[in-house]
Amino acid sequence: MTADESAPTASVEDRREEWAGPVPVPTGANTEFWAATLEGELRYQHCDECGTAQLYPRAVCTGCSAVDPPFEPSEGRGTVYSYTVCHVPGEPGFGDRTPYVVAAVDLAEGPRLLALVDCEPEAIEIGDPLEVRFWQVSDEAALPVFVPE
Ligand SMILES: [Zn+2]
Numbered sequence: 001m002t003a004d005e006s007a008p009t010a011s012v013e014d015r016r017e018e019w020a021g022p023v024p025v026p027t028g029a030n031t032e033f034w035a036a037t038l039e040g041e042l043r044y045q046h047c048d049e050c051g052t053a054q055l056y057p058r059a060v061c062t063g064c065s066a067v068d069p070p071f072e073p074s075e076g077r078g079t080v081y082s083y084t085v086c087h088v089p090g091e092p093g094f095g096d097r098t099p100y101v102v103a104a105v106d107l108a109e110g111p112r113l114l115a116l117v118d119c120e121p122e123a124i125e126i127g128d129p130l131e132v133r134f135w136q137v138s139d140e141a142a143l144p145v146f147v148p149e
Pocket residue numbers: 047048049050051052061062063064065066
């Protein structure tokens with residue numbers, strides 16, 4: 001916990017030189033999402049027609065098919081819905097990361113996303129509170145990575 005825990009942005013760590021995993025390419029509906037990650041902000045789409053909250057970004061609302069549902073900033077906190085410990089790398093560039101943790105994270109605002117969790121495999125359980133950090137992996141994108149609160 002820090003004094004600025006209510007601040008809307010999280011830390012962005014520059015990992016461009018060491019990152020060997022996949023790199024997101026901003027395009028279409030996710031362009032705004034990835035731009036915000038560089039500023040340490042996790043955004044989700046919140047439909048102003050029907051109230052559906054969704055992530056990953058899509059060109060239409062999954063609730064009512066409204067086009068281009070607007071983005072809102074998430075506070076970057078969530079809980080572990082489920083997780084897995086990867087001993088065989090799911091990506092070639094993750095070979096030296098094993099074992100690593102991937103979780104389905106329920107954000108406080110509602111959407112559920114898959115993300116890396118930066119912790120030891122023994123240090124995570126379903127229901128644990130997490131908060132987001134960012135690893136910048138290119139000039140265009142920073143990955144949301146969660147850590148235990
Ligand atoms: Zn909608």
